[in-house]
Amino acid sequence: MKRVSLVLTLALATGFATQAAQAQTLKTIKDRGSLSCGVSQGLPGFSAPDDKGNWTGLDVDICRALAAAIFNDPSKVKYVPTSAKDRFTALQSGEIDVLSRNTTWTISRDTSLGANFTGVTYYDGQGFMVKKSLKVNSALELNSASVCVQTGTTTEQNLADYFKANNMKYEVIAFGTNDETVKAYESGRCDVFTTDQSGLYANRLKLANPADHLVLPEIISKEPLGPMVRHGDDQWFDIVKWTLYAMVTAEELGINQKNVDEMAKSEKPEFKRVLGTDGNFGEQLGLTKDWVVRIVKQVGNYSEVFERNVGAGSPLGIARGLNNLWNKGGLQYAPPIR
Amino acid sequence: MSNEARKPPAQIALKLRRILGGKAGWNGVAVQLAFAAVLGWIAFEIVSNARANLANQHIAAGFGFLRNNAGFDVNQTLISYTGSDTFGRVFVVGLLNTLVVSIVGIFFATVIGFIIALCRLSPNWLLSRVGEIYVELIRNLPLLFQLLFWYLAVLAALPNPRQSISFFGISFLSNRGLVVPSPIGEPGMTAFLVVLGLGIVASFALRSYSRRALFQRGQVIRIWPFVLGLVIGLPLLTTLVFGLPFTFEFPQLKGFNFAGGSRIIPEFVALTVALSTYTAAFIAEIVRAGILSVHKGQMEAGASLGLSRGTTLRLVVIPQAMRVIVPPLTNQYLNLTKNSSLAVAIGYPDLVSVFAGTSLSQTGQAIEIIAMTMGVYLLISLVTSAIMNVYGWRINRSLGA
Numbered sequence: 001m002k003r004v005s006l007v008l009t010l011a012l013a014t015g016f017a018t019q020a021a022q023a024q025t026l027k028t029i030k031d032r033g034s035l036s037c038g039v040s041q042g043l044p045g046f047s048a049p050d051d052k053g054n055w056t057g058l059d060v061d062i063c064r065a066l067a068a069a070i071f072n073d074p075s076k077v078k079y080v081p082t083s084a085k086d087r088f089t090a091l092q093s094g095e096i097d098v099l100s101r102n103t104t105w106t107i108s109r110d111t112s113l114g115a116n117f118t119g120v121t122y123y124d125g126q127g128f129m130v131k132k133s134l135k136v137n138s139a140l141e142l143n144s145a146s147v148c149v150q151t152g153t154t155t156e157q158n159l160a161d162y163f164k165a166n167n168m169k170y171e172v173i174a175f176g177t178n179d180e181t182v183k184a185y186e187s188g189r190c191d192v193f194t195t196d197q198s199g200l201y202a203n204r205l206k207l208a209n210p211a212d213h214l215v216l217p218e219i220i221s222k223e224p225l226g227p228m229v230r231h232g233d234d235q236w237f238d239i240v241k242w243t244l245y246a247m248v249t250a251e252e253l254g255i256n257q258k259n260v261d262e263m264a265k266s267e268k269p270e271f272k273r274v275l276g277t278d279g280n281f282g283e284q285l286g287l288t289k290d291w292v293v294r295i296v297k298q299v300g301n302y303s304e305v306f307e308r309n310v311g312a313g314s315p316l317g318i319a320r321g322l323n324n325l326w327n328k329g330g331l332q333y334a335p336p337i338r
Numbered sequence: 339m340s341n342e343a344r345k346p347p348a349q350i351a352l353k354l355r356r357i358l359g360g361k362a363g364w365n366g367v368a369v370q371l372a373f374a375a376v377l378g379w380i381a382f383e384i385v386s387n388a389r390a391n392l393a394n395q396h397i398a399a400g401f402g403f404l405r406n407n408a409g410f411d412v413n414q415t416l417i418s419y420t421g422s423d424t425f426g427r428v429f430v431v432g433l434l435n436t437l438v439v440s441i442v443g444i445f446f447a448t449v450i451g452f453i454i455a456l457c458r459l460s461p462n463w464l465l466s467r468v469g470e471i472y473v474e475l476i477r478n479l480p481l482l483f484q485l486l487f488w489y490l491a492v493l494a495a496l497p498n499p500r501q502s503i504s505f506f507g508i509s510f511l512s513n514r515g516l517v518v519p520s521p522i523g524e525p526g527m528t529a530f531l532v533v534l535g536l537g538i539v540a541s542f543a544l545r546s547y548s549r550r551a552l553f554q555r556g557q558v559i560r561i562w563p564f565v566l567g568l569v570i571g572l573p574l575l576t577t578l579v580f581g582l583p584f585t586f587e588f589p590q591l592k593g594f595n596f597a598g599g600s601r602i603i604p605e606f607v608a609l610t611v612a613l614s615t616y617t618a619a620f621i622a623e624i625v626r627a628g629i630l631s632v633h634k635g636q637m638e639a640g641a642s643l644g645l646s647r648g649t650t651l652r653l654v655v656i657p658q659a660m661r662v663i664v665p666p667l668t669n670q671y672l673n674l675t676k677n678s679s680l681a682v683a684i685g686y687p688d689l690v691s692v693f694a695g696t697s698l699s700q701t702g703q704a705i706e707i708i709a710m711t712m713g714v715y716l717l718i719s720l721v722t723s724a725i726m727n728v729y730g731w732r733i734n735r736s737l738g739a
Binding site: 084085087088089092108109111112113114115134142143144145146148151152153156157159160161164169170171172173174175176180181183184187188189191230231232 | 392394395396397398409410411412413421490493494498513514592593594595597603604605682683684685687691692695696698699700701702703704
């Protein structure tokens with residue numbers, strides 16, 4: 001991993017990145033014929049290759065939706081697996097066009113990395129997982145525990161804050177990749193594994209006996225996960241931002257993969273605006289009029305994407321919770337397309 | 339007519355011409371200057387281009403971040419460190435962790451390497467085969483695999499803290515590491531340390547005196563009883579006068595883990611074992627080559643003087659072999675230090691892991707952090723090779739070469 005950062009640093013230093021940093025991202029992507037999308041190294045439900053080698057997951061579907069909107073073909077994406085600590089360098093250097101990799105939105109990342117978060121694809125919070133045999137039922141019982149964590153994440157700082165605030169001692173063992181962290185936890189090096197709660201559920205599936213492990217109820221932080229783009233290209237920022245909003249709006253209006261063609265014929269003004277039969281919002285973004293139709297038809301609305309990857313229709317079985325629509329008790333809210 | 343060689347002209351300009359231009363004279367100097375100017379220009383372009391790009395993309399730059407609060411913890415710190423210390427301190431913590439694993443690794447690699455080399459050269463068939471198998475097996479497997487093997491092997495073999503292996507109820511071995519009683523300073527500490535220091539200095543003086551007596555007068559002085567008295571007896575005596583130098587804090591199992599005492603973490607053990615066994619395989623070959631480079635007549639001469647094989651090796655052959663051994667040995671020491679950056683794979687908090695890893699992603703200042711890290715490795719390597727050069731120079735001098 002060090003080598004990757006090194007190469008990227010050099011690239012940044014010697015100016016290979018100059019071109020990519022200019023406001024040409026959409027044109028660059030079209031010329032290249034594919035979207036370069038930074039994803040994780042394998043986190044089930046968010047971004048992981050399936051048994052046929054195709055990338056799937058919630059974060060992956062954001063990339064696919066972008067490719068659908070740009071090329072009318074969700075498969076025109078080149079996935080670049082990045083580790084937690086290399087991800088920002090990969091974005092800064094222009095190696096990837098968008099970072100869609102369960103990344104927590106914080107002010108320091110938004111302001112000092114030369115990149116912007118475009119929205120929240122998943123509202124998460126940090127939690128703890130322990131072996132059931134330890135007979136621990138609350139994170140407050142974890143005094144003097146050893147904790148395995150992946151390096152280069154907000155998780156490390158939350159962990160330090162939480163144990164300090166509760167006057168508990170602990171030992172942290174930080175690993176370079178998610179898999180190494182899980183392996184060390186499984187081998188008994190640590191009592192506790194901590195990451196975003198969605199990640200705990202996802203990683204629990206990788207363990208030999210998922211039923212032997214318990215996710216503790218405490219959520220110790222706010223972890224809004226979302227895609228990131230580089231500074232300096234507002235058009236591209238808008239496209240990534242509104243791709244997510246399009247999916248949320250589609251869910252809100254009840255437009256899904258099956259009925260989208262039918263809905264496009266609807267005479268309701270709201271449907272006509274969203275699905276591009278009235279107005280030219282898509283063209284103003286630099287896309288086509290039917291951009292929402294392309295996204296929903298080929299990838300789905302937010303609900304379909306959620307359920308397929310992390311929700312009831314997936315092995316993770318995570319409830320919508322905070323990620324429900326604003327009018328159903330959740331936080332997902334899209335500004336109007338008008 | 340004088341036989342003395344003509345002295346070269348003393349003028350500075352001519353000296354400069356000779357150093358820079360060589361045979362090409364002033365043209366050569368011009369070429370050198372032009373080359374230096376081009377290099378300077380390239381360096382300037384890289385720096386200014388990087389600055390402009392960073393400013394364009396609103397990426398934070400500069401070394402101000404070193405004073406910021408780090409906010410994460412590290413599980414092995416040789417100096418006191420908490421999450422509320424700065425990134426600057428994280429840098430020092432990581433650096434010390436890298437240094438300690440390198441120094442311990444170098445020590446064991448050298449010891450194991452010499453032993454394996456002597457095994458391979460041994461007339462005993464079994465020993466030499468064992469040495470050969472060790473070298474061929476270890477040096478032909480990638481280091482990262484060996485590191486993961488040792489880590490997972492160490493972890494798998496050890497029980498959890500509640501079932502830890504106890505040594506006399508004061509030290510405990512578990513998959514959290516080896517916990518030993520830690521010394522706590524008492525009033526008698528200062529006197530104890532001063533006397534111990536004096537004892538060590540006096541022992542060295544005694545050694546050099548006895549060596550001189552041996553080489554100049556052929557007189558054999560048995561010094562070890564005096565050394566024992568100086569290093570152990572005297573400090574014990576001060577303890578009686580000034581009171582105990584330190585007491586021990588004993589580890590106790592509390593909750594998940596041991597409280598009190600000092601701990602050696604399994605990551606450190608795995609990393610040290612992997613680095614030293616791996617490098618030892620290369621050192622063994624270097625030592626073997628060095629010993630074989632000494633003419634076998636030296637060995638026979640030793641034998642004809644009635645020296646045993648071991649004594650001949652120690653007093654006659656190895657001192658001569660060191661001249662050949664030292665330069666490639668330096669390479670291996672440098673390799674070991676640089677290879678210690680693989681630590682991140684097993685969660686040992688070395689410089690690359692905590693500084694070029696965690697700190698980098700917390701601050702996003704890749705250029706500054708990677709540059710500092712590279713600078714540190716360069717410095718460590720240069721210092722190591724400087725020390726080895728001095729050592730090599732001393733050997734050459736003592737052999738009269």
